[in-house]
Amino acid sequence: MQPRHVYVLMGLMFAGCGGPTRLELRGAGGTLPTRSTPGFRGDTAHKELAEQVCPGHSARLAVVIPPGSGATLNGPYPESFADVQGTLYFATNLFDGSAALWRSNGTQVGTTRVKSFPAAPVGIPALRNLIPVGPRVFFQLDQPATGRELWVSDGTEAGTHLVKDLTPGPEGTHLNFVAAQNGKLTFMRQWSPTPGAPELWHTDGTPEGTLRFARFGPESTLGNVSLRVGPNQLFFLSSAAQGTALWRTDGTAAGTSLVKKVDAQQVPLTGTGQAGDVGLFLFVDGANTEVWRTDGTAAGTRRVDAFAKGVTLLGTLKGNAYLASVDATSMRMRIQRLSLSGGGKGSVITLPNPYAGEEAAYPYLQQYTVSGERLFFSVAIASPGPAPRAVTLWTSDGTTTGTSALTEALSLSDEYASPLFPVGRGAALFAASASGEGLEPWFTHGTAASTTPLADIAPRGESSLPEGFTRVGDRIYFRAIDDTGSFQVWFIPVDDCDDT
Numbered sequence: 001m002q003p004r005h006v007y008v009l010m011g012l013m014f015a016g017c018g019g020p021t022r023l024e025l026r027g028a029g030g031t032l033p034t035r036s037t038p039g040f041r042g043d044t045a046h047k048e049l050a051e052q053v054c055p056g057h058s059a060r061l062a063v064v065i066p067p068g069s070g071a072t073l074n075g076p077y078p079e080s081f082a083d084v085q086g087t088l089y090f091a092t093n094l095f096d097g098s099a100a101l102w103r104s105n106g107t108q109v110g111t112t113r114v115k116s117f118p119a120a121p122v123g124i125p126a127l128r129n130l131i132p133v134g135p136r137v138f139f140q141l142d143q144p145a146t147g148r149e150l151w152v153s154d155g156t157e158a159g160t161h162l163v164k165d166l167t168p169g170p171e172g173t174h175l176n177f178v179a180a181q182n183g184k185l186t187f188m189r190q191w192s193p194t195p196g197a198p199e200l201w202h203t204d205g206t207p208e209g210t211l212r213f214a215r216f217g218p219e220s221t222l223g224n225v226s227l228r229v230g231p232n233q234l235f236f237l238s239s240a241a242q243g244t245a246l247w248r249t250d251g252t253a254a255g256t257s258l259v260k261k262v263d264a265q266q267v268p269l270t271g272t273g274q275a276g277d278v279g280l281f282l283f284v285d286g287a288n289t290e291v292w293r294t295d296g297t298a299a300g301t302r303r304v305d306a307f308a309k310g311v312t313l314l315g316t317l318k319g320n321a322y323l324a325s326v327d328a329t330s331m332r333m334r335i336q337r338l339s340l341s342g343g344g345k346g347s348v349i350t351l352p353n354p355y356a357g358e359e360a361a362y363p364y365l366q367q368y369t370v371s372g373e374r375l376f377f378s379v380a381i382a383s384p385g386p387a388p389r390a391v392t393l394w395t396s397d398g399t400t401t402g403t404s405a406l407t408e409a410l411s412l413s414d415e416y417a418s419p420l421f422p423v424g425r426g427a428a429l430f431a432a433s434a435s436g437e438g439l440e441p442w443f444t445h446g447t448a449a450s451t452t453p454l455a456d457i458a459p460r461g462e463s464s465l466p467e468g469f470t471r472v473g474d475r476i477y478f479r480a481i482d483d484t485g486s487f488q489v490w491f492i493p494v495d496d497c498d499d500t
Contacts, residue, residue: 236281467480
């Protein structure tokens with residue numbers, strides 16, 4: 001597995017499936033932290049974090065997976081963390097096919113099972129995709145009698161129920177682009193995973209309030225990306241006869257309309273992004289990758305520029321989009337800046353690749369995000385095998401001098417890529433390993449000095465494999481393997497720093 005784009009890896013296993021020498025790189029603070037670097041949380045790091053955001057001590061919320069259940073590629077683990085008006089909701093799916101919906105007020109005693117569900121087909125997570133809408137949470141649940149359908153919960157067992165069996169009988173319903181709009185849940189329904197007659201529905205959580213409000217032609221193919229601009233959910237439809245077009249909906253029939261045809265052909269969409277109130281999308285047109293912006297109107301939807309190669313959108317800062325590409329000749333990754341107001345594009349930096357020229361040693365992105373006024377992204381160097389040779393965490397403020405490597409201590413597994421989560425105000429959480437330790441939660445404020453391990457959750461020398469970072473209030477929740485031998489729910493408090 002050698003991903004070239006962001007992946008949310010739900011399957012986890014212990015890291016360390018190979019990986020030769022790490023990159024020899026230096027950051028602004030000197031030699032980069034690596035697996036051989038002892039703990040380097042010190043006074044300098046704390047001083048740099050003053051008056052910014054600081055993580056507190058990691059703690060386990062509750063034991064929700066039976067101790068000793070193990071931690072394998074397919075679970076079991078708590079998943080689909082969701083913030084429902086300040087209350088944490090999540091799901092658990094066990095190996096016997098049973099599932100449960102949970103809620104928590106942030107205390108061990110206040111972490112309770114809302115409802116348990118009998119076994120579904122073993123090997124398929126029965127409960128997933130939690131979507132908050134006001135004080136309730138919608139989710140998809142697979143049950144033998146109904147298949148995978150839409151459910152809703154108000155946080156009580158009595159108030160947790162099937163919304164409607166949209167496809168009567170054991171066959172499930174395929175839902176896409178689920179979003180909260182005007183106090184209801186809007187979703188795109190397809191009759192099968194293959195293209196054909198997509199439909200827009202909304203629901204208030206009751207059978208009679210679950211209604212179809214738009215249907216598209218049987219020749220229509222639903223695009224693989226969507227984006228949110230203001231109150232509108234934007235999506236793409238294409239066909240051989242009509243090309244590719246951008247549509248919008250506010251969750252009503254009257255508010256659903258064509259925005260603009262963006263290409264006369266069916267083109268693959270490769271990514272979306274956000275720049276304030278403006279949405280961005282990319283698609284491949286022949287040898288070019290086109291970058292577009294939209295405010296949800298025809299007049300405000302236009303092409304910004306095009307690149308004669310494949311590019312990936314890293315994020316936006318101060319009116320500029322930042323994109324990454326790989327030069328096939330030099331085997332190096334280039335970061336470019338594109339003005340969203342029509343000011344053209346320019347080069348920010350070309351990243352080093354000490355392995356260039358060796359077999360299959362191309363760089364590729366693993367994860368990327370924006371926190372405050374900083375980009376964070378992890379770059380792996382491929383190898384002839386499935387595991388990368390090296391993985392480095394980088395940060396950038398959009399300038400050449402403000403782009404630097406932070407650490408080389410990220411996962412070298414082909415099954416577990418270190419997650420990357422924006423804390424805000426230029427800070428991020430990720431997973432890495434210090435000398436003699438496994439993969440654990442780490443924190444950075446965008447400098448090598450502030451890049452430091454937060455906790456040693458798993459038994460010494462093993463990996464906790466943190467994943468699923470989700471912010472609820474002033475805490476960031478996640479799952480991790482701990483001394484129970486299973487994945488459990490943990491959290492990190494995050495607050496403003498002070499000078500004490």
